[in-house]
Amino acid sequence: MTDLGLASGRGIEGRVTQNAPLAPLVWFKSGGSAQWLFEPKDVADLSAFLAALDPAMPVMALGLGSNMIVRDGGVAGVVIRLGKPFATVERLDATTLRCGGGASGILVSSTARDAGIGGVEFLRSIPGTVGGFVRMNGGAYGRETKDVLVECEVVLRSGEQRTLTVEQLGYTYRHSTLPEGCVVVSATFRGHAEEPAVIQAEMDRIAAAREESQPLRSRTGGSTFKNPPGEKAWALIDAAGCRGLRIGDAQVSEKHCNFLLNLGSATSAEIEALGEEVRARVKAQSGVTLEWEIQRVGENLPLPFRGEGRGEGQS
Template structure:
């Protein structure tokens, strides 16, 4: 992203929530790498966020971040405002066949609430290691389902401060993508389940958990699936066929357990991780003729 003018604290609009200058993002981003946020903002509630964004100068970039499970923050940091919703945005409730979730709720929390209400169709969210907000923004999916299959609507605070509830059909969903504009912050979402057998739903969630544990490097510093699956192909198979299993650049490595995962082996920089991903893309293109697309979002300024 292009660098924006640095902000003096008085330039920030009032906020009832918290504001931190030069805040570490590596403290919670899954890779544990990357530079600081110029300003890390945690709004008190939706009205607080709306008022803040309405008054924030239009040329200041805004980036919503959840738990950073599918994110590379570049080493030069993120200029402008990073919005991270606090725990009060993580409530989940169920009424009839509708699960309402704050955008800071984790996918597993939504899946578990649906299970407890004997609702099926949301089990795949057990395999999404991020927040509801991130899942909506990128149309997250796993195990044959995606957010677009079950989302009713999402409430969004636009970059200009407008609060709007958008039906799923208005979100421009495609594979691992939504049409939400830069700076828009998802604050809540509603999902529809279908009546099901609680034991069967539990068994499916357990199957997903076991499959993830067996096939993915869950206990490593990683960023989830690195590349999108090309039509008719599996990204990990293309990476493996190109001889990239275990490939290293600096402190970054292609996972030997699942080749569509990159790892911080302990001392990687974000530059190492991104360079490794680009090297994998180059080798896959040379070997197969297929150009892999990044699924991980890369943000901030390169050093």
């Protein structure tokens, strides 16, 4: 692991992989490789790894890869993926749960139901992990992470472990002020006492609504653009005539216009280009500039050279 630039010290117990393909780990099933992929054994292992890592080495956390475009040139630096050791949920008291950064929304909401804790049912509908919810203030069906978060535990880029309260995260719509390069390793959520049957009924309602309106069984990245103030992104996209629009195997979903799909062999460049075409058409039709909600990370592949040395192609 000397090429990774780790300083001497405590041995790293997690798994380190060089040139690790990321396409299998993201929902779009497209994109390049991580220069390095690190899957830590536990919080102490992650902390030691980051402390020993060259401070100039970029670091990015990866959850379920649901709300992300990994560009075709891959991701430089280290991608941190929290696996099973971080996919835990424990009840602290009658209304409070501590959840690992790698726990899914389904696991959190199901555990809350069994414990008689209401208020976190909306997490059932977000295809991601606790770390992503906390970083992006994930939300759905009228609720957001900030409404139930008490505090989170993070490992900073320096390796320092720190606890941050919800007030310290500077939450706005789909945004937080979490420091660059830090990794959310756990979060404490507080709901309210409720009958499990009532919680299950709400989870069933949310699941049915998603099934009816969203392309759940497709290669997609979830909601592509943020809802502008007072508007719905899908409605603006539909009004601009983008329903079903395609570039290669990348398509705007006909079921829900704010979802992009990989129909089979779309490149990340095609998916991102389709998103930019949608933004341009919406701007021309309504004057509204849509903001990306999906994270776009990594580098584009170099443009191919053709003819008289002139670069052509999509980036």
